[in-house]
Amino acid sequence: xxxxxxxxxxxxxxxxxxxxxxxxxxxxxxxxxxxxxxxxxxxxxxxxxxxxxxxxxxxxxxxxxxxxxxxxxxxxxxxxxxxxxxxxxxxxxxxxxxxxxxxxxxxxxxxxxxxxxxxxxxxxxxxxxxxxxxxxxxxxxxxxxxxxxxxxxxx
Ligand SMILES: CC(C)(COP(=O)(O)OP(=O)(O)OC[C@H]1O[C@@H](n2cnc3c(N)ncnc32)[C@H](O)[C@@H]1OP(=O)(O)O)[C@@H](O)C(=O)NCCC(=O)NCCS
Numbered sequence: 443x444x445x446x447x448x449x450x451x452x453x454x455x456x457x458x459x460x461x462x463x464x465x466x467x468x469x470x471x472x473x474x475x476x477x478x479x480x481x482x483x484x485x486x487x488x489x490x491x492x493x494x495x496x497x498x499x500x501x502x503x504x505x506x507x508x509x510x511x512x513x514x515x516x517x518x519x520x521x522x523x524x525x526x527x528x529x530x531x532x533x534x535x536x537x538x539x540x541x542x543x544x545x546x547x548x549x550x551x552x553x554x555x556x557x558x559x560x561x562x563x564x565x566x567x568x569x570x571x572x573x574x575x576x577x578x579x580x581x582x583x584x585x586x587x588x589x590x591x592x593x594x595x596x597x
């Protein structure tokens with residue numbers, strides 16, 4: 443794979459939704475992505491494999507007063523375990539640093555073993571639990587964080 447990353451715009455919304463549908467059992471709806479793409483402090487980056495116009499991964503994060511909130515990172519099932527999420531998290535760090543980010547925070551479903559493994563490999567540590575955060579399934583969220591400048595396994 444020869445991967446290129448670029449920032450998403452509103453024109454990418456249909457392709458982003460299609461990717462989301464391939465990645466999640468409970469995909470975000472169109473309105474959620476439209477809102478993200480309009481927020482001045484949100485950044486959505488897409489990953490493309492050379493020659494394929496469809497994105498194969500994305501990362502969505504906010505930077506507000508030094509705090510980076512990682513909202514989502516997802517990779518097309520066909521492209522997993524090849525380092526793409528690593529690459530997207532490295533992009534988050536580069537861009538987050540460029541706009542003054544210092545700490546990264548995220549929430550992940552307790553049942554999401556792949557997500558938890560990725561974040562642990564990326565140097566995140568658990569800092570708390572939000573009971574029943576995912577209300578529809580009454581599932582807990584694991585809250586994780588890491589400083590931007592400490593060395594983790596990723597980026
Ligand atoms: C989680 C997800 C983003 C990982 O993407 P990916 O491109 O396959 O991840 P990478 O190849 O960059 O993996 C980096 C490291 O994370 C860990 N990791 C990633 N996915 C893993 C899995 N399913 N099981 C165990 N470890 C995993 C490994 O340590 C891996 O390194 P290795 O392959 O050298 O062992 C992908 O599985 C996905 O899109 N899942 C659905 C969406 C999701 O749950 N997103 C995260 C929560 S919002």
